[in-house]
Amino acid sequence: MAIVHIGQLAYPCVTRVRGEEAATKLQRQVGINHIEVDLSGVDMVSLSFLDGLISHFLRLGKETDFIFKIDTPILEEKLARVAGIRNTTIHFHYDEKKIRRIKPKFSRPQKPVFIPTKEDFRQ
Amino acid sequence: MNLDFSNVDQLCAKVDLRRKRPIIDLSKVRFFRPFSLVYLGMFLRYHNFRGKAFDIVAPENNTARGYLARQNFWERFNFNPDVIKGERLIRFTTSTSLNDMVDVEKRPNIADDIAVEILKVLRNNRVRVKVGLLSELVSELVDNFALHSERAFAVVAMQYYPNLHRVVLAVGDCGIGIRASLSTNPTFSHLIKRPHCEAALRAIEPLVSRIPGCGTGLTNVRDEILNLGGRVTLTTGNGYVIIAPQGIKYGNMSYDLPGVQAELSLPEEA
Numbered sequence: 001m002a003i004v005h006i007g008q009l010a011y012p013c014v015t016r017v018r019g020e021e022a023a024t025k026l027q028r029q030v031g032i033n034h035i036e037v038d039l040s041g042v043d044m045v046s047l048s049f050l051d052g053l054i055s056h057f058l059r060l061g062k063e064t065d066f067i068f069k070i071d072t073p074i075l076e077e078k079l080a081r082v083a084g085i086r087n088t089t090i091h092f093h094y095d096e097k098k099i100r101r102i103k104p105k106f107s108r109p110q111k112p113v114f115i116p117t118k119e120d121f122r123q
Numbered sequence: 124m125n126l127d128f129s130n131v132d133q134l135c136a137k138v139d140l141r142r143k144r145p146i147i148d149l150s151k152v153r154f155f156r157p158f159s160l161v162y163l164g165m166f167l168r169y170h171n172f173r174g175k176a177f178d179i180v181a182p183e184n185n186t187a188r189g190y191l192a193r194q195n196f197w198e199r200f201n202f203n204p205d206v207i208k209g210e211r212l213i214r215f216t217t218s219t220s221l222n223d224m225v226d227v228e229k230r231p232n233i234a235d236d237i238a239v240e241i242l243k244v245l246r247n248n249r250v251r252v253k254v255g256l257l258s259e260l261v262s263e264l265v266d267n268f269a270l271h272s273e274r275a276f277a278v279v280a281m282q283y284y285p286n287l288h289r290v291v292l293a294v295g296d297c298g299i300g301i302r303a304s305l306s307t308n309p310t311f312s313h314l315i316k317r318p319h320c321e322a323a324l325r326a327i328e329p330l331v332s333r334i335p336g337c338g339t340g341l342t343n344v345r346d347e348i349l350n351l352g353g354r355v356t357l358t359t360g361n362g363y364v365i366i367a368p369q370g371i372k373y374g375n376m377s378y379d380l381p382g383v384q385a386e387l388s389l390p391e392e393a
Binding site for chain 2: 012014015016017018043044046047048051055074081082085107109110111112113114115116117118
């Protein structure tokens with residue numbers, strides 16, 4: 001399995017466009033089969049970036065052919081939200097190497113309330 | 124008086140735009156919230172773009188007047204924004220200039236660059252928030268401007284309130300706004316006839332974007348800010364949406380200002 005650190009593909013990892021560019025580079029460098037994308041130790045990896053990266057492989061039907069290495073629960077949560085938004089399967093592992101399937105997280109937005117007169121929302 | 128989300132639209136609505144040089148009276152303002160500064164700046168830019176210049180009565184309060192001067196408010200606004208030369212773009216003066224206003228020009232990777240600059244400033248000042256996350260959220264808003272506003276410039280204003288243990292960041296443009304942008308996507312074309320606040324509510328839902336298959340930016344902002352116990356204020360046209368732990372509220376502004384103006388307010392971690 002090829003291991004690629006995300007820092008080799010993009011910095012900073014914040015926009016969807018960068019995520020899509022990183023996916024294209026990844027595809028060019030190592031093909032699209034059996035890749036480990038190492039996200040650990042990076043300052044910023046945004047949800048839009050991850051969504052851009054993962055959506056690229058989703059379009060190719062190859063989203064299950066790679067796994068993510070992560071080092072924080074924040075990254076796990078972001079992957080879970082991408083899995084929820086895209087209704088897809090994502091695999092990941094921390095340092096301990098045990099590969100797990102991410103549990104998708106779905107947004108549960110509250111019901112918005114219409115306020116006829118604008119209030120003072122100072123905080 | 125304090126100028127903030129609750130009254131800046133009323134101030135703009137009172138300006139008599141039929142006058143050759145309309146007057147904006149800031150004489151009684153003692154304190155500017157970042158949102159109000161961005162909103163007022165975008166009001167000026169929008170009308171400047173249409174050939175209108177304003178006479179602005181400066182605040183009587185020395186601190187408020189000094190604050191506008193430090194933000195280069197007079198140099199930054201009240202002139203045609205689409206002819207700002209590169210060297211006049213005003214960015215963070217140092218990597219520690221925390222309470223600052225920043226010009227943002229539309230170009231590839233601008234959101235990445237702003238995220239890195241904000242990350243440096245927050246980190247150098249040891250502000251106790253999740254600095255990476257906050258920088259990402261600002262970059263989401265800047266990216267939205269770059270992708271959807273159809274205007275050349277936006278601004279970002281940042282303010283740290285050490286006594287309140289709070290960081291506030293505002294991002295604004297005076298472009299086409301959420302409703303016009305979303306309705307270019309045939310799936311959301313019906314929104315063009317709906318109120319601005321309704322379009323803004325749709326825009327914070329996942330996979331709602333003018334670009335099919337995209338639309339995670341504002342959803343991300345909503346979810347992360349709620350996770351962090353903060354608040355998002357989003358205005359577009361004459362609509363607003365406020366997302367806070369207490370709930371999501373929406374309604375109408377007193378003034379119909381094109382574009383999108385947003386404020387993120389985050390408490391420091393204990």
